[in-house]
Amino acid sequence: MQYQSFPGVKGGSASLQKLAALRLPSLTGKRFLDVGCNEGFFCGYALFDGATRIVGMDKSAQAIGKASARFPDVEFINQSWDALPEGPFDVITLLSALHYAEDQTELIHRLMGLLADDGLLVLEISMAPGQKNDWVKVKRAIDERYFPTRIKLGHVLKDYAWKIIGHSVMQDGDPLPRYVVHIRKLQPYAWLLMQNPGSGKSTIARRGFGNRKDLPIISGDLVYRRISTGQHEVTTKLHKLVQETYRSTCIDKVTQNVMSQGLADEMVALWSSLAGFQDFVLDSYVPEEFRQQIKDALQSLGYFPVEVSWDNNSPLTKSQTTSSKARQYEAHLKKEQSALDYQGVQVTKQLKKELKPLIQWHLDSPGSGEWCAGAKTVRIAGWAVTKDYLQTSYRLYATGPEGEVYFSPNKVRADVLDAVFGSAEASPDFWQAHPCGFSFDLPAGWLESGFELGLVINDARIPLARIDISQPRAASLGTQLVQGIKRLRG
Incomplete structure (x- = not known):
């Protein structure tokens, strides 16, 4: 895969x-x-x-x-x-x-x-x-x-x-x-570190003040998390607001809500009390429009607030922005891919319905849609487990343009036994003693003509899948359209 x-x-x-x-x-x-x-x-x-x-x-x-x-x-x-x-x-x-x-x-x-x-x-x-x-x-x-x-x-x-x-x-x-x-x-380092998320606040706090045992570092992220779980004694309004909005990946939103609801002074009192009303380093994002209010509140408690600002050319990208970019990129890939003339792998499963309760299998490689980019060989890898009266040794066969070749399972797959039987220890003794995973290479030319993959159990051939190359759906529709226009003109 x-x-x-x-x-x-x-x-x-x-x-x-x-x-x-x-x-x-x-x-x-x-x-x-x-x-x-x-x-x-x-x-x-x-x-x-x-x-x-x-x-x-x-x-x-x-x-x-x-x-x-x-x-x-x-x-x-x-x-x-x-x-x-x-x-x-x-x-x-x-x-x-x-x-x-x-x-x-x-x-x-x-x-x-x-x-x-x-x-x-x-x-x-x-x-x-x-x-x-x-x-x-x-x-x-x-x-x-x-x-x-x-x-x-x-x-x-x-x-x-x-x-x-x-x-x-x-x-x-x-x-x-x-x-x-x-x-x-x-x-650079600072005492009041209130810059935007991802601008380096936590590292400056660790680097500049982490070795001073007499100078506590108050992490805004940690304080908000503890408020949300009831570990700090705060007003009902602050606890409810943080509890409803707290997410570890969007502390900026939590802070904006807290400050906008007039709770800046309460946060300053909490930070100060956690520091024992002594010198401390504040590592917490504060929106720019509320930073003066934070300094005023600290000053009213007897502190001399020091804010150090630094250039921040590469702030942390917001999660909403990156999610939107990811969706745009997906659309871009689909558009570009539809215009390319490439070949992809097609896997058509052939196991008969009545045999599915007795044989469980999976093809890790190649996968449907996988690109073929000039490789000289193709890796065939996966696993197969037989059950009940079919629980016995098997061989794999591949029938293609150069005849038929055979392979035996060669990999122990405890993860497969866990998934199929609940745990490797609970699996049948046979499968605890025999490998169920396989991996082998075939010439890449076999994909061009297509080949059949299956099992041989007690001299009986059981087809699992047909593996060959097909054109992507978008390309084939475009080809059909061009052919249709040609027919109309003819």
């Missing part, structure tokens, strides 16, 4: 939803690098959003071939991150790939070295649970990889401005939740 999703082609990753979750800034006029670009989905978005230089790199030649076919105006490089392209770049993305690096810390530092002074590194990463500064080995469905605890991530990024933006999109088989982290080079 392919990784990225495109219109008409479902992949393992929900690419449009991920695009919205990343909350990328505007890329107009920017230099963009996608490390581990796969088939170029996000490079295509950078092209769509007006980036002036776009580079995508991936060690998979097949993925780069497909990316180049989809987006011929983008610079794609078939190489690993051991050799990075020449910078600088304004925006760099590294999405769910850091755990494959032998030295994850060193890769982050090298990518940060490629950033422009006001650039942004967007990291999609999973974090392991734990209260230690550790890399934790985590078992996944396909392998074991090291993931940082949140403390380790903070240690790795201690010399940068960084913020966990929120959750990314989960995928089947993920053992840990995914997060989106925005990383920038360090900006």
Whole structure:
């Protein structure tokens, strides 16, 4: 099964939803690098959003071939991150790939070295649970990889401005939740940090005052969350308003509502009481029109308020904006794709209805709609489990232009047994002792003529699917229209 999703082609990753979750800034006029670009989905978005230089790199030649076919105006490089392209770049993305690096810390530092002074590194990463500064080995469905605890991530990024933006999109088989982290080079420090979301407030607070035990840092995000769950004693009006509107991804809306309802003074009193009415650092977004009111309220309590402002050329993109951009990009892809003359895979299932209770199977690769971009071979991968009286060994066959070939299951798939039988331990003894997954390659020419895939059980042939190439629906309709016009003229 392919990784990225495109219109008409479902992949393992929900690419449009991920695009919205990343909350990328505007890329107009920017230099963009996608490390581990796969088939170029996000490079295509950078092209769509007006980036002036776009580079995508991936060690998979097949993925780069497909990316180049989809987006011929983008610079794609078939190489690993051991050799990075020449910078600088304004925006760099590294999405769910850091755990494959032998030295994850060193890769982050090298990518940060490629950033422009006001650039942004967007990291999609999973974090392991734990209260230690550790890399934790985590078992996944396909392998074991090291993931940082949140403390380790903070240690790795201690010399940068960084913020966990929120959750990314989960995928089947993920053992840990995914997060989106925005990383920038360090900006100046301040006591009253009231700038817009994503402008660097939290990092300035950590960097500038985190090592001073006598100076508490009051996080507005955390205070609002605790208000919503009843952990702070506040008025009924404030508690109800925050409880109704609180979302971790839209603190700016919560703050705007609180300030607009005349609750700024109560928030100042709460922040001050949490600091013990002593010196503190405020890390909380405040709309510009209410910042003077915050300073006045602090002054009335005996504070000398100090607001430090800094240039913010790349504020955090609003989630509504990125969701809208993702939808626009989807429409753009559909329009551009309909004009392309390409070939896609078509999988037609053939298993007889009466056999479906006895045989469960799935084809991971190739998937219907998957592009064929000049590959010399096609990977056939998936799984099949037989039940009841058919519970026995089987072989797979493929009948095509060069005759018939046979293969045996060669992969243990505990995830399949979990899905089919509830758990691998509860599955029949036969399937605990025999592999049910398969993976093999066929010449790409087999797709052009089409071939049949099936099982051989006790010398009986059971067809599963017909796999061949078809033109996309939009292209075939256009062809039919042209042919119809020709017939009318004739």
